[in-house]
Amino acid sequence: MATPARLAGVGVFVVGGLLLFTVGLFMIGDRQMAFAKKFRIYTEFKKITGLQPGAIIRVSGAKAGAIKQIDPPNTPGGKFRVQLEITEDLHQLVRMDSLASIETEGLVGGSYLGVSAGSDKSPSAQPEATIPSKEPFEIGDLMQQMSDTVAKVNEIIDEMRDDVQRAVVAIADTAADANAIITAVGPDVKALTTAAARITTDAARIAESIRNGEGTIGKLLNDDELYRRVSSISKQVEEIATSARQVIEQARNTLQNLQSKDGPVQGVAADVKQTMEGARTAMVGFAENMEALKHNFLVRGFFKDRGFFNLEEISPEAYRKGALTKSGALRTVRVWLSSPVLFEADPEHPESERLTPDGKARLDSAMGTFIDRLPGGVLMVEGYEQQGTKDEQYVRSRARASSVRNYLIDRFHLNAQATGVMPLGKESAGSPDGTPWTGVALAVFEEKPSGKRK
Numbered sequence: 436m437a438t439p440a441r442l443a444g445v446g447v448f449v450v451g452g453l454l455l456f457t458v459g460l461f462m463i464g465d466r467q468m469a470f471a472k473k474f475r476i477y478t479e480f481k482k483i484t485g486l487q488p489g490a491i492i493r494v495s496g497a498k499a500g501a502i503k504q505i506d507p508p509n510t511p512g513g514k515f516r517v518q519l520e521i522t523e524d525l526h527q528l529v530r531m532d533s534l535a536s537i538e539t540e541g542l543v544g545g546s547y548l549g550v551s552a553g554s555d556k557s558p559s560a561q562p563e564a565t566i567p568s569k570e571p572f573e574i575g576d577l578m579q580q581m582s583d584t585v586a587k588v589n590e591i592i593d594e595m596r597d598d599v600q601r602a603v604v605a606i607a608d609t610a611a612d613a614n615a616i617i618t619a620v621g622p623d624v625k626a627l628t629t630a631a632a633r634i635t636t637d638a639a640r641i642a643e644s645i646r647n648g649e650g651t652i653g654k655l656l657n658d659d660e661l662y663r664r665v666s667s668i669s670k671q672v673e674e675i676a677t678s679a680r681q682v683i684e685q686a687r688n689t690l691q692n693l694q695s696k697d698g699p700v701q702g703v704a705a706d707v708k709q710t711m712e713g714a715r716t717a718m719v720g721f722a723e724n725m726e727a728l729k730h731n732f733l734v735r736g737f738f739k740d741r742g743f744f745n746l747e748e749i750s751p752e753a754y755r756k757g758a759l760t761k762s763g764a765l766r767t768v769r770v771w772l773s774s775p776v777l778f779e780a781d782p783e784h785p786e787s788e789r790l791t792p793d794g795k796a797r798l799d800s801a802m803g804t805f806i807d808r809l810p811g812g813v814l815m816v817e818g819y820e821q822q823g824t825k826d827e828q829y830v831r832s833r834a835r836a837s838s839v840r841n842y843l844i845d846r847f848h849l850n851a852q853a854t855g856v857m858p859l860g861k862e863s864a865g866s867p868d869g870t871p872w873t874g875v876a877l878a879v880f881e882e883k884p885s886g887k888r889k
Contacts, residue, residue, distance in 0.1 A: 472523040473500055477565045478535040478548075479514040484571045485546035486517070486537050493538075494525045495552045496750030502548060519548065524826060529566070530557035536569040538748075551747075555787075555834070746813070746855030754857050755864075759813060765880045769817075770801045771867055774874040778835065788835065790842055798839065798877075802847060805879050809847075812881035814854045816840045819872040821861045833858035839875050 480486075483505060492500045504518040521529060530553020538549045550566070560566055749758050759765060777794035781787045790798075816839045818832030836856035844851055863872035 471500075473520045474523055474526060474562045475503070476519050476521065476529070476560050476562065478517050478519065478568045479565065480517065480537070480568055480570060481514050482571055483515045483517070484537055485539070486548065487546075490545070491547040492519055492521060492550060493547060494521065494528050494550045496549075496748065496753075497525060499525045499550070517548070519550075521550070526559060527826060527830060528552040529560045530554060531560055531564065531566065532557040533560065533566050534569055535566055537571040552833075746815070746852070749855070749857075751857060751859055754815075755859070755862070759815070759880045763883075765812075766883045768805060768879045768881065769865065770804065770877045771872065772797060772801065772874050772876070773872070774835065777839070777874060788838070790838060795842060795846075798842065799846070801877055802843065805881075806847060808879065808881050809849065809853075812853070812879055814843070814849065815878045815880065816843070816854070816856050817876040817878055818856065818858045819861065819863045819866075819874055819876070821871050821873050825860065828860035829858050832860055835875055839877075 486502070486505065488502050488505055490502045491498060492502060500519065500521040502517060503520045506516040506518075508514055508516075517535075519535075529550060533553040534551045536549050536551075537546055539546055553560075760767060772794075774788075776797055777790060778788040779791045779794075781789045816836040818834070818836030820828040820831040820835070822828070823831065833856060836858060840854055840856050843849055844854055857878075861871060863870075863876075866872040866876075
């Protein structure tokens with residue numbers, strides 16, 4: 436027979452079990468954002484590689500919700516329509532120009548849907564709206580493009596070899612023609628020189644006779660033999676001059692034909708230029724394919740081991756835990772700049788800030804301390820804000836960091852892939868004197884000397 440104490444113990448056990456079950460249910464629901472206020476939008480893909488209903492959605496790296504439903508297309512040429520449910524806390528980051536893409540957790544992890552933060556000028560995505568997407572990249576497509584690129588390069592090289600051979604032959608023929616012209620003109624020039632010397636001698640003799648008083652002007656005019664001699668000399672001079680003009684004109688025309696745009700030399704140069712343009716286009720395509728390969732989950736680890744970072748994929752939480760320095764190969768150098776030194780209110784948009792001329796000068800001065808080390812390192816512009824709610828701190832710190840990053844890239848022609856932004860809100864560990872920081876910090880991650888790596 437059950438005693439009152441036994442019944443009370445059973446009641447306490449049952450009530451405690453129900454309380455634990457309720458607490459666990461609420462913890463699980465909170466982790467899965469089951470009780471968070473959400474809004475629904477859509478996006479579309481031609482391929483949904485590995486994406487399933489229930490998959491995680493991340494907005495700028497932050498967990499934001501889950502995929503509710505995936506509707507298949509009605510026709511082979513249509514697209515899969517993906518229904519997204521995103522927490523209302525991150526609604527201000529999802530704009531109409533936000534880009535949805537299918538990403539992979541780690542090397543062999545599951546797929547999730549990443550949504551990039553839109554631009555400030557674009558309106559917020561309204562419920563039931565459809566945002567643009569980026570098709571997933573597959574390794575098979577890359578291999579096919581690489582094969583086509585290599586074949587195109589080989590074809591261009593073969594064509595260049597034939598064009599160069601033809602150019603060499605054409606130049607040799609041109610040189611031979613020029614040599615033949617010079618050889619043909621040689622005798623005429625020599626004859627012209629001899630005749631000119633003879634004419635000069637005859638003229639000198641006549642002048643000498645006149646100076647010596649031989650004959651008179653009347654005799655010169657009436658002596659038929661002397662007249663015929665002078666007339667013959669004049670005619671001979673005119674014929675030689677005419678021949679010389681013809682030879683010089685012929686040589687000039689030949690050289691102009693060689694140098695004209697339709698001549699053999701210009702034709703060869705045009706063929707070589709067109710071939711090099713084709714090769715340059717092929718190399719640009721190959722570089723784009725290699726950049727896409729760095730983001731593929733099968734080989735992303737290989738590039739990361741060689742120092743490649745996709746700065747856009749690093750979340751603030753991972754950054755604080757040392758995502759860029761955990762390999763031990765990089766060290767950090769920071770320059771802290773406060774908001775009043777750099778920014779002022781934008782008269783056209785009072786809710787926004789803009790860099791002042793003094794602020795730009797301070798940035799130039801700060802960059803002068805490590806600009807020579809940037810070609811081999813990574814520059815992160817960290818944004819900080821102490822006022823407002825957590826989401827307002829995120830938006831303001833990101834806007835400040837983005838404004839400084841854009842100015843530095845334009846000013847110093849920095850590599851955009853090695854220059855990132857990191858909105859850190861009010862968490863400003865390591866600030867001067869340990870005070871809460873409002874503004875930015877320029878963090879340079881450079882390679883440690885070989886003897887200091889751990």
